[in-house]
Amino acid sequence: MYWKSIERKAVNERIDKALNKNANYHKNDMIGIPGTYLDRKEFYPDASFLKDAPFLRTLIANPNHIGCHTLKKPGSPIFQGTQAIEKELISICAEEVFAAEKDTVDGYVATGGTEANLEAMWIYRNYLKKEYQAELGQIGVLFSEDTHYSITKGCDLLQLNPFMLSVDKSTRQIETNNLQEQLKAAKKQGIKYFIVVLNVSTTMFGSVDDIDPITALLEQEQFIYKVHLDAAFGGFIYPFTNPNSIHNFKNEKISSVSIDGHKMLQTPYGTGVFLIRKGYMQYVTNTYAQYVPGLDYTICGSRSGANAVVIWMLLMNYGSEGWAIKMNELICRTDFLCNKLKALNIEYFRNPHLNIVTIKADQVSSDLAMKFELVADTYESRPMWWKIIVMDHVGYPVLTKFLEELKASLVG
Numbered sequence: 001m002y003w004k005s006i007e008r009k010a011v012n013e014r015i016d017k018a019l020n021k022n023a024n025y026h027k028n029d030m031i032g033i034p035g036t037y038l039d040r041k042e043f044y045p046d047a048s049f050l051k052d053a054p055f056l057r058t059l060i061a062n063p064n065h066i067g068c069h070t071l072k073k074p075g076s077p078i079f080q081g082t083q084a085i086e087k088e089l090i091s092i093c094a095e096e097v098f099a100a101e102k103d104t105v106d107g108y109v110a111t112g113g114t115e116a117n118l119e120a121m122w123i124y125r126n127y128l129k130k131e132y133q134a135e136l137g138q139i140g141v142l143f144s145e146d147t148h149y150s151i152t153k154g155c156d157l158l159q160l161n162p163f164m165l166s167v168d169k170s171t172r173q174i175e176t177n178n179l180q181e182q183l184k185a186a187k188k189q190g191i192k193y194f195i196v197v198l199n200v201s202t203t204m205f206g207s208v209d210d211i212d213p214i215t216a217l218l219e220q221e222q223f224i225y226k227v228h229l230d231a232a233f234g235g236f237i238y239p240f241t242n243p244n245s246i247h248n249f250k251n252e253k254i255s256s257v258s259i260d261g262h263k264m265l266q267t268p269y270g271t272g273v274f275l276i277r278k279g280y281m282q283y284v285t286n287t288y289a290q291y292v293p294g295l296d297y298t299i300c301g302s303r304s305g306a307n308a309v310v311i312w313m314l315l316m317n318y319g320s321e322g323w324a325i326k327m328n329e330l331i332c333r334t335d336f337l338c339n340k341l342k343a344l345n346i347e348y349f350r351n352p353h354l355n356i357v358t359i360k361a362d363q364v365s366s367d368l369a370m371k372f373e374l375v376a377d378t379y380e381s382r383p384m385w386w387k388i389i390v391m392d393h394v395g396y397p398v399l400t401k402f403l404e405e406l407k408a409s410l411v412g
């Protein structure tokens with residue numbers, strides 16, 4: 001995994017070049033498209049600070065990245081400058097972060113993890129329908145009970161049959177005996193195909209689903225399946241903190257990955273990344289998008305090129321080495337928290353490569369949990385767990401303050 005960091009000045013210049021390669025609503029004769037720059041009273045384009053703010057400059061220039069720009073079919077030439085930046089960031093995420101071979105992965109900047117997960121499910125549903133003549137009633141979606149709710153949302157939207165698997169309550173791994181039972185029941189129900197969603201990591205626990213035990217059973221039972229990795233949370237941390245990660249494109253069973261920039265990468269909301277091996281985007285080609293050069297393949301349609309630019313900027317500012325240092329520093333802080341919890345005999349779950357610590361609800365008072373804005377597993381009934389995520393702003397002082405108050409509450 002390697003990409004170079006680039007100095008801020010060079011990043012700014014590169015984005016200038018990209019914007020200059022785009023058509024410009026101020027300068028060019030563009031009278032056919034339903035887009036323009038952002039409102040000039042609200043977003044004045046001549047503000048002096050903009051020269052050092054390439055993301056805001058791009059936001060105001062308002063390039064539309066509709067479509068998928070890693071495909072051979074050329075997209076709109078109007079915004080080709082910033083679309084090339086999107087292509088570059090997709091390659092970095094696929095090849096450097098998720099270990100794909102060069103030029104083997106397509107992708108786009110989605111609105112977030114939800115859209116990227118839905119896109120994967122949509123593609124596989126259509127793939128199974130087209131290549132195997134699968135009927136909707138024959139396609140199941142397999143995922144653990146700790147999986148993000150976007151997957152049940154996808155089942156609802158795409159009319160797919162959800163199969164939620166129980167997890168072991170101490171390891172948070174999918175229970176293979178439950179998988180076996182559910183596969184049997186699925187067969188009886190007429191399910192022949194599965195879309196499998198595995199987590200890197202789960203939202204609540206930071207657990208990372210094992211791949212092999214799941215795929216082995218699916219093969220033993222002769223199901224046809226596709227595996228999507230939901231790395232919305234862990235995609236920009238786990239590969240950097242676990243050099244032995246096998247959750248990537250080197251594993252031929254993995255076909256697609258969702259990553260969120262707007263979680264660990266600290267980019268603004270609206271910056272998800274969807275990656276999929278080449279050859280699959282075609283299953284969601286919208287041939288009715290005739291007025292869009294290159295057609296459309298995405299759920300969202302129009303989307304701001306500024307979102308691609310800001311992901312690329314972050315990746316360039318740090319480089320792979322700087323990013324690994326930053327993520328491993330979060331792991332050190334999380335280790336500090338866990339060591340102190342251990343000393344206090346507090347029960348919690350944590351994957352050592354992630355920055356999520358989930359404490360059993362009976363170990364911490366709800367007043368304290370709420371004072372420090374810990375997040376509960378449920379707000380609909382009595383919580384079983386409270387979680388802490390050691391994000392960039394969660395430094396040693398606030399962790400120490402929490403631990404001191406936790407200790408005091410135990411004594412009291």
Ligand SMILES: Cc1ncc(COP(=O)(O)O)c(C=O)c1O
Pocket residue numbers: 111112113114115117148150199201202203230231232233260272
């Ligand atoms: C594992 C996982 N997947 C998907 C999502 C959904 O991401 P978004 O809110 O960006 O749509 C989240 C959000 O927390 C998540 O943790």
